[in-house]
Amino acid sequence: MYAKSKQISHHHNDDKIFSSCALFGMINLTGVRFTSREPLRAISSMRERGNGLGGGFAIYGIYPDFKDLYAFHAMYMNLKSKERAEKILMRDFRILLSEEIPTKGSNKLPNPPIFWRYFLEPEPSKIKDEYVDSDEYVVKRVRKINIGVKGAYIISSGKNMGVFKGIGFPEDIADFFYLDEYEGYMWVCHARFPTNTPGWWGGAHPFNILDWSVAHNGELSSYGVNRRYLEMQGYKCTMWTDTEVLAYAFDLLARRHRIPIKLIAKILAPPYWEEIDSMEIKERLMFTALRKVYGSLMMNGPFSIIVAHHGEMIGLTDRKKLRPLTAGIKGDFLYISSEEAAIRLISPKLDKIIRPSGGEMIIGRIKSPQSLEVPPLIRREHI
Amino acid sequence: MRTYLLPEYIVERDDLKCTRCKICIEQCTYGVHYYNAAKNIIESRSERCVNCLRCVLFCPVNAITVRRNLNAYRENYHWTYEFIASIKRQAELGSALLSGMGCDRPYLTFWDKLLLNACQVTNPPIDPIREPIEIRTYLGRKPKILEFKTGDGDIELETKIAPDLCAETPILFAAMSYGAVNLNVHEALARAAVECGTYFNCGEGGLHPNLYKYSEHIIVQVASGRFGVDLKYLNAGAAIEIKIGQGAKPGIGGHLPGEKVSKDIAAVRMIPAGTDALSPAPHHDIYSIEDLRQLIYALKEATEYTKPVAVKIAAVHNSAAIASGIARAGADIIVLDGVRGATGAAPKIIRDNVGIPIELAIASVDQRLREEGIRNEVSLIASGGIRNSADVVKAIALGADAVYIGTAALIAMGCTLCQRCYTGKCSWGIATTDPEISKRLNPEDAYKRVVNLVRAWNIEIKEMLGAMGMDSIESLRGNREQLRGVGLTDRELKILGVKMAGE
Ligand code: SF4
Ligand code: SF4
Numbered sequence: 001m002y003a004k005s006k007q008i009s010h011h012h013n014d015d016k017i018f019s020s021c022a023l024f025g026m027i028n029l030t031g032v033r034f035t036s037r038e039p040l041r042a043i044s045s046m047r048e049r050g051n052g053l054g055g056g057f058a059i060y061g062i063y064p065d066f067k068d069l070y071a072f073h074a075m076y077m078n079l080k081s082k083e084r085a086e087k088i089l090m091r092d093f094r095i096l097l098s099e100e101i102p103t104k105g106s107n108k109l110p111n112p113p114i115f116w117r118y119f120l121e122p123e124p125s126k127i128k129d130e131y132v133d134s135d136e137y138v139v140k141r142v143r144k145i146n147i148g149v150k151g152a153y154i155i156s157s158g159k160n161m162g163v164f165k166g167i168g169f170p171e172d173i174a175d176f177f178y179l180d181e182y183e184g185y186m187w188v189c190h191a192r193f194p195t196n197t198p199g200w201w202g203g204a205h206p207f208n209i210l211d212w213s214v215a216h217n218g219e220l221s222s223y224g225v226n227r228r229y230l231e232m233q234g235y236k237c238t239m240w241t242d243t244e245v246l247a248y249a250f251d252l253l254a255r256r257h258r259i260p261i262k263l264i265a266k267i268l269a270p271p272y273w274e275e276i277d278s279m280e281i282k283e284r285l286m287f288t289a290l291r292k293v294y295g296s297l298m299m300n301g302p303f304s305i306i307v308a309h310h311g312e313m314i315g316l317t318d319r320k321k322l323r324p325l326t327a328g329i330k331g332d333f334l335y336i337s338s339e340e341a342a343i344r345l346i347s348p349k350l351d352k353i354i355r356p357s358g359g360e361m362i363i364g365r366i367k368s369p370q371s372l373e374v375p376p377l378i379r380r381e382h383i
Numbered sequence: 384m385r386t387y388l389l390p391e392y393i394v395e396r397d398d399l400k401c402t403r404c405k406i407c408i409e410q411c412t413y414g415v416h417y418y419n420a421a422k423n424i425i426e427s428r429s430e431r432c433v434n435c436l437r438c439v440l441f442c443p444v445n446a447i448t449v450r451r452n453l454n455a456y457r458e459n460y461h462w463t464y465e466f467i468a469s470i471k472r473q474a475e476l477g478s479a480l481l482s483g484m485g486c487d488r489p490y491l492t493f494w495d496k497l498l499l500n501a502c503q504v505t506n507p508p509i510d511p512i513r514e515p516i517e518i519r520t521y522l523g524r525k526p527k528i529l530e531f532k533t534g535d536g537d538i539e540l541e542t543k544i545a546p547d548l549c550a551e552t553p554i555l556f557a558a559m560s561y562g563a564v565n566l567n568v569h570e571a572l573a574r575a576a577v578e579c580g581t582y583f584n585c586g587e588g589g590l591h592p593n594l595y596k597y598s599e600h601i602i603v604q605v606a607s608g609r610f611g612v613d614l615k616y617l618n619a620g621a622a623i624e625i626k627i628g629q630g631a632k633p634g635i636g637g638h639l640p641g642e643k644v645s646k647d648i649a650a651v652r653m654i655p656a657g658t659d660a661l662s663p664a665p666h667h668d669i670y671s672i673e674d675l676r677q678l679i680y681a682l683k684e685a686t687e688y689t690k691p692v693a694v695k696i697a698a699v700h701n702s703a704a705i706a707s708g709i710a711r712a713g714a715d716i717i718v719l720d721g722v723r724g725a726t727g728a729a730p731k732i733i734r735d736n737v738g739i740p741i742e743l744a745i746a747s748v749d750q751r752l753r754e755e756g757i758r759n760e761v762s763l764i765a766s767g768g769i770r771n772s773a774d775v776v777k778a779i780a781l782g783a784d785a786v787y788i789g790t791a792a793l794i795a796m797g798c799t800l801c802q803r804c805y806t807g808k809c810s811w812g813i814a815t816t817d818p819e820i821s822k823r824l825n826p827e828d829a830y831k832r833v834v835n836l837v838r839a840w841n842i843e844i845k846e847m848l849g850a851m852g853m854d855s856i857e858s859l860r861g862n863r864e865q866l867r868g869v870g871l872t873d874r875e876l877k878i879l880g881v882k883m884a885g886e
Contacts, residue, residue, distance in 0.1 A: 218506070219852075221506060221853045221858060221865070224865060225858055225860055228862075229759070232754075232756050233756070272515055272517060286540040290529065292521050293528070293544075296759065296857065296860065298855060301506050302506050302852075
């Protein structure tokens with residue numbers, strides 16, 4: 001089977017891979033885990049939005065037995081890349097379990113790479129020497145493998161979570177990875193419509209770093225500047241996708257700069273100057289400062305995203321709302337979806353439906369249902 | 384000495400049309416036209432004509448044509464008219480030749496080799512008539528990171544942002560000193576800056592008392608001559624710019640001849656009337672980067688850290704390293720002036736042969752500052768030969784925050800780029816301090832023309848941004864993915880950091 005795996009990578013050397021997509025996210029706000037049945041039905045219903053060239057899932061709460069260890073999902077284009085990446089992993093980590101991720105060999109998906117997972121923790125003696133926290137230590141290694149080892153990609157690196165993705169419709173990917181055997185309290189699903197062929201496995205969503213996952217639908221005109229800003233901060237963009245840029249932006253802002261999540265939304269999709277100018281002085285100074293300092297991270301162009309990390313799921317669109325996004329609440333569940341129909345399919349009688357306007361963020365936070373925030377509608381006079 | 388110079392231009396007059404109104408005689412500041420009473424005709428001394436086109440535009444019956452002299456030296460690829468004429472002129476004068484405006488030699492203009500992107504299908508272009516597109520630009524030092532205090536649901540900003548400039552357009556007016564141009568020009572630019580929500584740099588000759596009322600929109604300059612610099616002046620401006628050099632004459636000081644130093648100019652410059660105003664080539668208190676740091680902080684101390692300090696340099700071979708030093712020396716804004724940058728007077732040989740194109744300088748400085756991780760902490764203004772709104776957009780995509788326009792603003796007022804600014808006889812009333820000729824420039828009219836120009840460019844910038852699918856200029860800054868090169872070598876593309884069209 002491995003012999004058949006071809007090196008499928010980024011073929012055309014485009015600036016980036018364009019794609020249009022379907023997003024679906026579902027979280028149980030009390031942390032109860034559930035199977036793939038509903039999320040898979042919902043994402044599959046938006047088949048029009050994908051073209052079978054990319055599908056993926058980020059599932060949170062799937063490895064409760066190893067919840068204190070980093071769970072690495074690795075994608076290898078060949079055995080050689082696996083060998084080289086494992087050399088780094090073995091040197092820098094204490095690996096408690098290393099196993100192949102079960103996949104269906106008979107599945108019709110083209111040229112699947114090798115998928116492997118590791119449960120590990122930073123090598124204690126090494127991390128002591130580096131004076132960094134373990135997250136930073138992990139990010140460094142992930143970056144090192146993704147950039148430095150040809151054909152090897154760590155596609156997820158959080159704790160008690162994992163990303164499964166590849167070329168195919170979401171239902172094919174779910175089938176390929178036997179996702180019906182996993183349970184999680186939060187599922188983020190993605191179906192892709194890339195404009196280049198063939199899609200490549202690494203380009204599928206969700207994109208992940210540590211426990212941050214991003215699924216994204218859109219096309220950023222600001223990609224060039226977003227990317228150069230992040231590169232200045234030490235990130236290397238290897239996947240040629242807007243989504244990667246978004247994931248790094250979240251990592252930088254939330255983890256490294258500790259910006260409150262509400263304000264991160266206002267960096268990615270800031271209010272117009274006209275709105276800022278009419279704010280109270282304190283707010284005005286704050287929003288002006290955000291745009292001055294983080295203007296290079298404004299995501300300009302159509303996008304809708306679902307961002308997840310442990311205990312929290314966030315939905316956001318660009319400030320003009322050029323891509324769709326709807327949220328629904330039913331009991332302990334929050335759904336965020338490209339289309340309302342997908343939510344209605346699995347939960348016809350919703351308690352509440354939310355249609356955020358451009359730049360408004362939907363946040364679902366576990367265990368405190370009140371924290372579900374819907375910012376007030378911002379009226380916008382167009383000039 | 385008899386001149387061996389060929390007249391460069393020939394002035395022709397359609398005598399059948401000419402009404403003998405003598406307007407051309409009045410308008411020409413170079414003494415070309417005269418009335419021949421014996422014959423009752425108007426005649427011209429073509430050898431004096433600089434092709435400023437003042438008479439052509441003011442002749443009420445369109446009787447005048449100015450054309451290149453068809454008598455030329457024998458064709459020679461190597462010895463062009465320019466070189467032969469310069470030698471003849473120098474053989475007669477025995478001095479360095481002066482010139483005005485910017486380098487006019489045929490070095491590659493990279494703006495014309497760069498093309499912009501637009502959205503098709505995968506994302507929608509934005510229509511500036513229906514949707515807001517924002518071009519506001521803040522210039523100044525920014526912190527690397529913002530810190531917040533979060534208490535019960537409330538978020539408060541803890542980081543203090545240093546004082547900066549807020550321009551409603553990425554276009555500012557470049558330094559032109561009082562003396563090089565007259566008060567009418569200064570007034571027109573200052574008022575245009577107020578109206579457009581941008582800034583006018585008053586140049587190195589001080590600021591006339593009548594203009595202090597516009598000072599919220601004025602950047603005051605401190606150059607090696609320190610003309611007109613006192614505490615009041617420093618505190619008047621919205622920002623202070625230290626001028627190390629300018630694109631038209633890198634490494635060269637300035638010389639305003641005594642004849643141009645009228646009583647008014649002398650008072651503003653704080654020198655005796657009628658004396659030459661000399662700006663030394665270096666600042667004599669800056670012989671290295673740490674000295675620059677001292678001056679930056681001296682100015683900040685003097686103004687109690689209420690204003691951003693800019694440092695302007697001519698774009699030269701190692702601008703990238705110099706710019707990085709300037710950023711580290713504490714400057715809040717770096718101004719790069721390219722080889723096409725203009726002047727009121729410069730040795731022609733320097734103007735035409737020293738410095739590098741602004742496009743390459745922006746690209747390498749922006750890249751270097753990014754490699755050092757400090758690009759976002761300082762602002763970068765590009766200057767020198769910006770001709771239209773596409774040049775502005777390309778400059779920003781290459782990595783500038785904003786641009787200065789000088790020549791373009793003067794052209795809007797009437798300048799025809801005749802390059803005779805150094806004579807002090809500018810027939811359009813711009814580069815002259817002669818009180819009579821200066822009257823030709825009506826500040827009310829000139830200010831309107833400049834405002835119109837900026838307004839027009841703003842609209843075009845928004846059109847281009849919208850076509851690229853962006854509704855805010857910060858997404859363009861340094862976004863080289865939006866540029867493609869045509870007809871450039873691999874090396875040029877590499878320095879510019881752009882891909883070849885088709886890639
Ligand atoms: S301005 Fe025209 S019409 Fe008047 S004198 Fe000159 S050439 Fe003749
Ligand atoms: S400012 Fe006057 S002298 Fe200078 S180029 Fe323009 S028209 Fe000629």
